[in-house]
Amino acid sequence: MDKTQNNKAWFLVLPVLVLVAFSAVIPLMTVVNYSVNDTFGNNEFFWNGLGWFEEMISSERMHAALGRQILFSAIILAIEVPLGIFIALNMPKKGFWASFCLVLMALPLLIPFNVVGTIWQIFGRVDIGLLGHGLEAIGIDYNYTNDALDAWITIIVMDVWHWTSLVALLCYAGLQSIPEAFYQAARIDQASRWSVFRFIELPKMSGVLLIAVLLRFMDSFMIYTEPFVVTGGGPGNSTTFLSIDLVKLAVGQFDLGPAAAFSIMYFLVILLVSWVFYTVMTTLDAAETK
């Protein structure tokens, strides 16, 4: 076959390639470069192979941060997802109050992360904060700056306040798409409230719910600003999550090699979990359609 070979069309892909290279690949390669070299500045690099990776993967400090991170994400999901569903189920479906609730729910989502941190940092202070002072006034010993449990509670409550709206709004959108006929049919079939939730609302919400879980997992797994502003990772290391530890390592101690190796592993963990999520989602979908 004398087919004309003309590959000029590939040039059309070039702009995207350049863009992606500058936005993602090249910065990532810099990190890769740091992770396999040792440097003392002056742009001098000494080959270190997988040394930093080996060091980081067996580092007690990183294990502890990872443990805290997983615990944090698990607690966040366990609270925000059911709470979000519960709120969505109880929001008015139409009329003035529906719009009112939507705006009210969207408000925390619009506040910048560091402002959220600052708000709660002050709110929780025992000397001037409404929450901290109030708790002390009614005789509860609360001080997030020197009690690890109080610090955790503060950060979790803050995150729930900040992000439950996202889950609720997504679920609300899922609920709104259910035709009225389904509820009518359930009444005709004499279904209980639980059955309506279990067989109508939950299946119809499952798509958005998985997205909500995925988003909340990724966000909470990468959380930095808010705990940094509120507790700075303390007291001690009790609220030092992965990203906070990473910054301490890279910017505080200037250990660029270990930090780079660590951030690559961090990135891979998130990528892996998201991929697992996505695969489970799509196979569940396919299995149910069969």
Add this chain to the structure above:
Amino acid sequence: MARITLRNLAHSYFPNPKGEQDFALKEMDHVWQDGGAYALLGSSGCGKTTLLNIISGIVRPSHGRVLFGDTDVTEQETALRNIAQVFQFPVVYDTMTVRENLAFPLRNRGMDAGYIAGRVNQIARMIGMEDILNRKARGLTADAKQKISLGRGMVREDVNAILFDEPLTVIDPHMKWELRTQLKQLHREFGHTMIYVTHDQTEALTFADKVVVMYDGRVVQMGTPEELFETPAHTFVGYFIGSPGMNLVDARVAGTTAHVADAKVDLGAAYEPVSGRAQIGIRPEYCTLTAGPGLPVTLRRIEDVGRHRILRAELFGQPFNILAPEGMAIGADMTRVAFAPGKIGVYADDWRVAGKAM
């Protein structure tokens, strides 16, 4: 099972209805006999579905009462009314299998498992889904889902009534016949009161013993298919039932004669002077194109529909349809239309006026 009584029932979707035009359902008083097969027929937006939803309790009427037997159920929840309803579009529980879907209404009533299994198999056989009982409902086609909805509607034996809201819209024509026949058979077998909403006259006439024709929020006639055909109580019934519908011609009625323009038509009965807009109505089936005596018509078009031909004509400038049997030759000299005796109806402001037989 129960007789359904609608007492002074009316419904408006507005909180403070100003006049009659604000009512989706105008005031009505009807008794639906226990075990009857009724069809609610009417064009879109005439209030059929509203009426159905009031009976099932999905909509609470703004005026009047609904009675099942002797019990007033106007304020009762849908779930407590023990009624089955099938909607226009399929409603299935996606995550359940076909079997679980069919069993759902029975389980909710706490029926015995053995009974449920037997009953579900029986219904599955009827809707032809025995071999896919264990499949998830989610991946099925729209008409399969609608069959499940129908099955779920019929699975309970002790329901007060089964309501169908245009249930065969998404089903293909062949299956429509079959399902309708099965519904009919089911009705004969169990004697449930069935109310079937449709805008398709064939569906209504083949399904029901009694057809209820609705127009503009009002029940204009309730009768057997034959009554609707022979003596439509309202011009809408005349126009809606039959294909093509009844011919309606403006006329002046005096005694036993109607004057159409300058021609005279013998009505075969005596009428009191008619107030308001007077019309005479006659079905195309009872008109004959002829060369003999009759009213002058101008033939515009002939449509051959197989069994017979529809002659589209004009009578004093108003459209007029005549049916001609298949073999009949139509000559150029046939310029008049003759009416079968006793088949002419007189309408005053759209309502039929009874004549006195002579």
